Amino acid sequence: MSSHVAAGDQVTSGLDRRTELREFLRSRRARLKPEDVGVPSHGRRRVPGLRREELAQLAGVSYAYYARLEQGFGDTMSAEVLDAVARALRLTDEERDHLIRLAQPERQNTTQAAPPPQRLRPSVQHLLDTLGVPAYVVSRRMDILGWNRLAAVLFGDWAQLPPEERNVARLAFLSPEARDRFADPERVALRVVGALRMNAGKSPADSHLSSLIQELSQKSGEFRRLWARHEVSCGTVGESVRLRHPLVGEFDLVHEPMALPGGAPMRLVTYHAEPGSRSEEALRMLASWEMKPLR
Known part of the structure; x- marks a missing residue:
């Protein structure tokens, strides 16, 4: 390429x-x-x-x-x-x-220095494992630091990827398989760009983040087009996202990001269904299926 x-x-x-x-x-x-x-x-x-x-x-x-x-x-x-x-x-x-x-x-008080290397605390991974909804944790650089099995069923098994490819922005623009999990991948991509630009403003000396932006600009025309819009947003809290899964088809989940306290900046991202909806039934089916070994 x-x-x-x-x-x-x-x-x-x-x-x-x-x-x-x-x-x-x-x-x-x-x-x-x-x-x-x-x-x-x-x-x-x-x-x-x-x-x-x-x-x-x-x-x-x-x-x-x-x-x-x-x-x-x-x-x-x-x-x-x-x-x-x-x-x-x-x-x-x-x-x-x-x-x-x-x-x-x-x-x-913008932090000029790059944040230290980020690793997930064992207690946070335990929290992910006990949640009954798809959930994962990302860094300011949008690296995926940890996730639960339901998230792997919903979005794909990130454990099969090299660590450097476990990044929300890289998946949103460079992975056709990851994009296919969303009914409106451009809407998701725009939200990713807005969060990436906001995070770059918070950590201007982060060479890892700068390199990621340069890589995406070189490899993705869509990224260049959306980046030129200068959007700054992490998306609306509690907004609905339509997903697409080969087992249950299309359904809507509510996207809820929240900051985790302590140490380097991290965000816990969860997806849940409205009670009594078809989406809740779809998520229940996936939760039942995910108890089987992932292939």
Whole structure:
């Protein structure tokens, strides 16, 4: 497989703070329509969204001041200015936090160093084994650190993969088998990209994470396209995901991620069915089948 990346598709590593700040602000400005924010639109626009001067006016700052921010120089801006820009851009809470991390990482005590190697505590693996729903634990780098047998039945037996391939982002973009387990793999892929970009902003010196982003940008055109959207989100808590399984067909499960306390950042991810639904019956069938040895 060629690792060539066309000039127009080049993807930054996510660790160049000024480049990320500039491109993030431009992408958020481009998604705002003048009529959505009460700005008169005169004639045809060469680029989508709001112009710099229009955004500056909405935020109540001078054009020169906002232009400097969009050039990547956020360290001299006050907290009030960044908050005003976030409101004018209609950023979500996650996007606002991302803006602040990029502009002024010291405001959120952003960890500059890479996190230490991450291993699952035995007690956490025991918790996974006792849960009656598919569940796994991922690191900030999206490495899959541990899972239970029902997760293996639902998503595939990760134990058969080399450790370096047990990564949610790598599976989402480079594994056709893993993608086939989702009825809408692009929706899942977009959520993965949003989480990956958020995590890169939290750990800008993580060379492992930077290498993963570069690998995906080289090997997946879909990743390059979604990465260029500058989405920043871990997805909606409690959102429904439609899965596809060769034994029970398509069914919906509720995706619930939650942070685990202590040590390096990890997230426990569970999937459960609505009580009394066909999906609950499908999950029950898989739970019964998973008691048999995995082949």
